[in-house]
Amino acid sequence: HFSGTGHADLGDFLMLPVIAGESLLPGDGIKRQTGYYDSYDKASEKASPGYYHVQLNRSKTEVELTASTRVGLHRYHFPAAQNAAFLLDLASSIYGYEGKVVWSSLRVENDTLITGYRQTRGWARDRKVFFAASLSHPITNYRHDIVDEVPYKGFYRRFNEGANFPEMAGQTIRAEFEFGPLDEPLVVAFALSGVSTAGALANLKQEAGDMNFDRVRQVTESQWQKALNVIEGDFLSSADQQTFATAMYHSMLSPIVFEDVDGSYRGLDGNIHLSEGFVNYSIFSLWDTYRALHPWFNLMHVDRNRDMIQSMLAHADQSVHEVLPVWSHWANENWCMIGYHAVSVLADARAKGMSGIDWNRAIDAAIRSSTWSDYDGLGDYLSTGYVPSEHGSASISKTLEYAYDDWCIAQLIATDVPSHYQYTGTDHPLLSLQKGYEDRSMHYKNSFNPKTGWATQRHQNGTFHQDNDLLSTHGQGFIEGNAWNYSFYAPHDVEGLKTAMGGEEIFVQRLDSLFTMDLPDEYIAHTEDITRDGIMGNYVHGNEPSHHVPYLYNWTDQPWKTQHRVRSILQEMYGPGVDGLCGNDDAGQMSAWYLFSSLGFYPVTPGSSTYAIGSPNLHKAILHLSNGRDLHIVTKGNSQAHVYVKSVLFNGQPLSEPFIEHWQLMQGGTLTFIMSRRPVKQLDPNP
Numbered sequence: 036h037f038s039g040t041g042h043a044d045l046g047d048f049l050m051l052p053v054i055a056g057e058s059l060l061p062g063d064g065i066k067r068q069t070g071y072y073d074s075y076d077k078a079s080e081k082a083s084p085g086y087y088h089v090q091l092n093r094s095k096t097e098v099e100l101t102a103s104t105r106v107g108l109h110r111y112h113f114p115a116a117q118n119a120a121f122l123l124d125l126a127s128s129i130y131g132y133e134g135k136v137v138w139s140s141l142r143v144e145n146d147t148l149i150t151g152y153r154q155t156r157g158w159a160r161d162r163k164v165f166f167a168a169s170l171s172h173p174i175t176n177y178r179h180d181i182v183d184e185v186p187y188k189g190f191y192r193r194f195n196e197g198a199n200f201p202e203m204a205g206q207t208i209r210a211e212f213e214f215g216p217l218d219e220p221l222v223v224a225f226a227l228s229g230v231s232t233a234g235a236l237a238n239l240k241q242e243a244g245d246m247n248f249d250r251v252r253q254v255t256e257s258q259w260q261k262a263l264n265v266i267e268g269d270f271l272s273s274a275d276q277q278t279f280a281t282a283m284y285h286s287m288l289s290p291i292v293f294e295d296v297d298g299s300y301r302g303l304d305g306n307i308h309l310s311e312g313f314v315n316y317s318i319f320s321l322w323d324t325y326r327a328l329h330p331w332f333n334l335m336h337v338d339r340n341r342d343m344i345q346s347m348l349a350h351a352d353q354s355v356h357e358v359l360p361v362w363s364h365w366a367n368e369n370w371c372m373i374g375y376h377a378v379s380v381l382a383d384a385r386a387k388g389m390s391g392i393d394w395n396r397a398i399d400a401a402i403r404s405s406t407w408s409d410y411d412g413l414g415d416y417l418s419t420g421y422v423p424s425e426h427g428s429a430s431i432s433k434t435l436e437y438a439y440d441d442w443c444i445a446q447l448i449a450t451d452v453p454s455h456y457q458y459t460g461t462d463h464p465l466l467s468l469q470k471g472y473e474d475r476s477m478h479y480k481n482s483f484n485p486k487t488g489w490a491t492q493r494h495q496n497g498t499f500h501q502d503n504d505l506l507s508t509h510g511q512g513f514i515e516g517n518a519w520n521y522s523f524y525a526p527h528d529v530e531g532l533k534t535a536m537g538g539e540e541i542f543v544q545r546l547d548s549l550f551t552m553d554l555p556d557e558y559i560a561h562t563e564d565i566t567r568d569g570i571m572g573n574y575v576h577g578n579e580p581s582h583h584v585p586y587l588y589n590w591t592d593q594p595w596k597t598q599h600r601v602r603s604i605l606q607e608m609y610g611p612g613v614d615g616l617c618g619n620d621d622a623g624q625m626s627a628w629y630l631f632s633s634l635g636f637y638p639v640t641p642g643s644s645t646y647a648i649g650s651p652n653l654h655k656a657i658l659h660l661s662n663g664r665d666l667h668i669v670t671k672g673n674s675q676a677h678v679y680v681k682s683v684l685f686n687g688q689p690l691s692e693p694f695i696e697h698w699q700l701m702q703g704g705t706l707t708f709i710m711s712r713r714p715v716k717q718l719d720p721n722p
Contacts, residue, residue, distance in 0.1 A: 036129055037364075038288035039620030040320055041564050042371060044158040044364065046129030048166060048225070052096040052111040055118035055213040059180040061127070071122055084259035084284055086252055101252040103242040104292055105235075109223040110248045119172075119214045119221055125153050126182045126207035136183075136207045137161075142232075143201040146173035149212070150232040151203075159367030163301065164227060167235035171222035171246050176213040181205035222246050229366060230307055234295040241296045262287055265335055268656035270633070271675060275652055277611035279633055282626035286331060289324075289622035290343055293317035293365065301366040303353040313345035318364045320622035322372035323579050325379040327627035330638040333387045334700070337661040341391050344384055347377050348393075351400040358404040373411060373429060373514055374436040375404040382443035382642035387697045394447065401444045405437075405472075413437065415495075421481040424492040424500065424512060431490050431512035432580075434482045435524045442476035442527035443642040445469050479525045480535050488537040490522040506558045506573065508565070515564055516580045519549055519573050526583050526640045529590040543591050549574050549584070550600055569608065569617035571600075576608050577618025582628050583639045586647040589693045595679050595714035597693070598650040601632050602678040605652045634658075634668055635680075635708055636695060646700075648693040650678050651708050664703030670710055677710040682722035684709075689720050 036045050051073060062070025072093070079090035079097075087100040097112035113119040125139040134156070141151040152165040178198045183206045194200055203210060214221060224246055226239035243251050263283050270276040294300035294315040302308045308315075316339075332340035350360045354368070359377035362369050378401040385394060408414030412422035412433050422430040422437075448469040484491040484499045492500040492512035503511060505518040513521050523546070525532040533542040550572040559565050569577015574584060585600040608617040609629050616625055631637045635651030651670050658666040683690045686704040700706070709722050 037318065037320075038285065038622055039616070039625070040323075040622055041619050042158055043130035044128075044155075044162075046127065046131075047125070047153050047155070047164050049122075049124040049127040050109065050223070050225070051122045051124070052091065052098060052109075052113065052221075053094050053120050053122055053211070054113075055120040055176075055211070055215075057120065057122060057211060059122070059178075059209040059211060061124070083256070084263070085255035099248065101248060101255055103251055103255060105228070105238040105296070106224055106226040106243040106251070108243060108246075108248050108251050109221075109225065111221045111223070113217055113221065115218070116216050119217045120211050121221075121223070122209065122211050123149075124209045125151070126209055128155065128157065130157060133183075138206060139204070139208045141179065141203040141208055141210055143174065143177065147171070150235065152232060158369050158371070159365055160369070161305070162365045162367055164229060164365065165232045165235045166228070167226045167232055167239050169224045169226075169239055169243075169246060170212075170214075172214045172217060172219075174212050175215045177210060179203045179208055179210035182207035182209060222248050228295050229293060229301040230295055230299050234297075234299060238296050259284075265659045266656060267659075268633075269654040271652055271654065271673065274611050275605075275633070278609050278615060278629065279652075281611060281615065282609075282629045282633075285620050285626035286328060286623045286630060287336075289320065290316040290318045290346075293346075303350050303363070303366055303368060304355070305366070306353075308349070308353070310345075310349075314342040315349065316343045316346040317366070318622065319343075319347065319360045319377070320362055320371075320624075321360060321376040321380065322362065322374060323621035323624040324627075325376040325383075325641055326579055326582050326624055327631055327638060327641075328623045329380045330383055330387075330641050331627045331630055333384055333389065334697070335658065335661055337389060340380075340384060341389060344381060344389075344392055344397070347380065348396055348400055351403070356403075356407055356410075357400075358407055358410070359400050373433050375401075375410075375440050376436070377401075378404060378440050378443045378447070379641045382446045383638070385447055386642055386644045388701075398444075398447050401447060402468075405441060405444055416478065419481075419495075420478045421493055423495040425495050429512060429514035430492055431482045431518075432514045432516065432521060432524075435479045435490065435521065438476050438479035439525065439527050441472045441478070445472035445476060446642050448472060476527060477531070479528070480531065483522075483535040485535075488522075488535065488541060489518050490524075491518070506554060508558065508562050515562075515578050516575065517558070517573075519545075519552075520575055520581045520584070523549075523584045523587060524580060527642070529587060529639075533590070539591055543588070543593060543596075546584070546587060546591075546596070548572075564619060566618070568614070571604065571607070574600075576604055579621060579624055582624070583637070586637050586639045586649060589639075589647045592716070594648070594693045594718075595716065597647070598679050599714070601637075601649040602652065605629065605632055605650075606675070635670075635683075635706070644697040645694050646697065648680065648683055648690070648695065650680060650710075660701060660703065662701055664701065666700055666703050667705040668708075669705060670708045672710040673708070674710075677712050679711040679714050680718065681709045681711040681715045682719040683707065684722065689722060690718055691720055693718060 057071045060070040062072035074092045076090045081088040089098050095114045099110040101108050137154040139153040147170045149168045154163050224243040226235045228234035298310045300315045362371035381397045412427050415426050416422050422433045424430045482490045508517050533539050536542050552573045554573045586597050588597040633652040636646035639647045656668045684707040
């Protein structure tokens with residue numbers, strides 16, 4: 036499954052422990068009349084990184100789950116003297132609909148081993164997933180049903196395929212496997228592969244071949260403990276402590292390892308590739324995660340982010356369009372959202388000193404991604420300097436985000452220009468490659484109506500739309516946002532943005548209004564990803580486009596307002612309960628915002644090495660950085676009421692501006708915040 040994304044897929048193999056003889060048709064867990072279903076005792080739930088426990092009510096089965104990287108282990112404690120069984124449903128899906136499953140197959144290799152695969156046409160247009168399931172007790176009987184029979188003209192009809200026939204194939208299959216009464220728990224080791232059932236078997240043998248549930252759980256919990264312990268913190272409350280730990284956990288759920296134990300993986304071209312010198316990753320929700328999650332990796336998990344970048348470059352090599360991923364998962368590009376934000380991930384890693392990447396190769400991929408004229412209004416953007424409203428929806432959002440991405444490419448080129456782009460001759464278009472992208476990065480200004488200072492749709496002929504609704508998210512040229520939120524999007528040129536909006540005074544007035552104005556319910560009644568609990572005034576924290584906005588006061592003479600707003604968001608829109616996130620976590624982005632902001636700084640402009648100072652939500656913390664050094668964060672006088680920053684010192688030296696560089700933090704040492712109950716207009720240079 037995905038971790039908190041706005042769209043859904045996966046959920047390929049539904050398993051349910053049952054008492055033998057259960058219906059193979061899904062039932063209704065509310066009406067509870069016919070079909071298979073179960074309910075559970077909420078009080079019986081136990082959940083921790085690497086382990087889950089629950090008691091099912093109908094089958095009276097106690098369920099335990101754990102997992103390694105590629106293998107999920109189930110342990111079912113069935114009632115004594117009952118005929119134990121489980122259902123395996125290959126027709127079910129997360130985001131399921133008629134026709135999604137193209138084909139599915141099951142093979143009973145022997146009485147303790149099942150293999151199979153499923154091909155779907157969902158959010159991913161052509162996705163194949165294979166499995167191998169090893170069982171701790173032998174199967175005594177099995178049967179299946181094909182839900183959607185498709186015409187078949189061959190000769191399998193000579194067999195009675197309905198019961199105890201070891202080959203099951205069809206568009207959608209549901210099967211029941213029986214074990215008789217069991218005196219011991221049934222353990223199922225269920226391995227996945229994107230390559231083949233043989234790959235799934237190899238994964239199973241290496242990671243869980245002994246079928247030892249407790250050993251796998253112990254190893255997994257140890258790995259999680261190590262990953263979570265890279266930061267040791269003392270926060271303002273136990274709730275804050277819990278929320279931070281949960282955000283740490285969420286930040287490591289995506290992207291996922293997408294290769295077998297031998298390094299083989301299915302590529303975007305459908306062929307099987309071998310990762311060489313890197314671990315292949317998938318599930319890149321880049322419109323979300325370029326903002327804070329990948330910058331977080333550059334601070335705390337550099338090796339993983341390096342592998343992710345290598346995976347993105349491999350994706351570009353395998354793409355028939357030769358472009359970097361936009362939103363990819365399981366060897367598919369699903370083209371969700373906008374921009375070519377993989378270039379932001381590249382630029383941020385380069386700006387923060389990542390080694391081990393062929394940056395010439397990365398620049399080539401970035402250039403190809405940003406010059407593919409067939410992509411989502413990009414041809415118009417290249418020719419006119421903006422995306423016209425006549426040529427697709429979200430024209431303003433695309434223009435603004437393309438401009439930022441172009442700035443990122445300029446940063447890549449600033450340090451490494453591929454040798455084959457070094458030309459003489461004044462008329463060659465690539466002579467000033469970096470300057471060309473710097474110029475393109477200013478195209479965001481073309482979306483601002485100079486008469487109003489708002490980002491506004493433009494016609495092909497250059498005129499701006501009239502009678503715009505600044506609060507509406509529909510038909511106004513934005514994707515998942517409105518003019519109030521998106522007009523603050525130029526993270527690479529905040530000074531220029533202030534000018535485009537009409538100057539700093541208007542800029543601050545609008546920021547103030549954004550957080551305090553009233554947004555009538557009618558404007559969020561039909562917004563799928565935006566709900567009231569993620570809104571502060573008209574500022575939408577429950578979705579990604581505005582995540583940098585609270586920090587923009589740092590580019591004005593009123594940085595204390597950033598401190599106030601950031602602390603308010605930390606306290607009001609996050610928590611340890613079931614409602615602890617005010618919107619989709621979107622593969623870890625919402626949690627990454629919390630992690631950075633709790634520590635007191637945030638990457639407003641991924642692709643630069645600069646962090647903006649906020650208001651830390653802790654007493655002290657130790658960051659065990661990815662380079663082996665330790666960064667201590669210490670606050671003095673911090674509390675729920677002392678949200679303002681009087682001064683900031685790094686290794687004893689006061690900061691004169693509310694910014695700090697990545698390279699400074701990576702040196703290790705101590706970052707000290709001296710807090711105040713009252714706003715402080717400027718950081719005190721002599722604390």
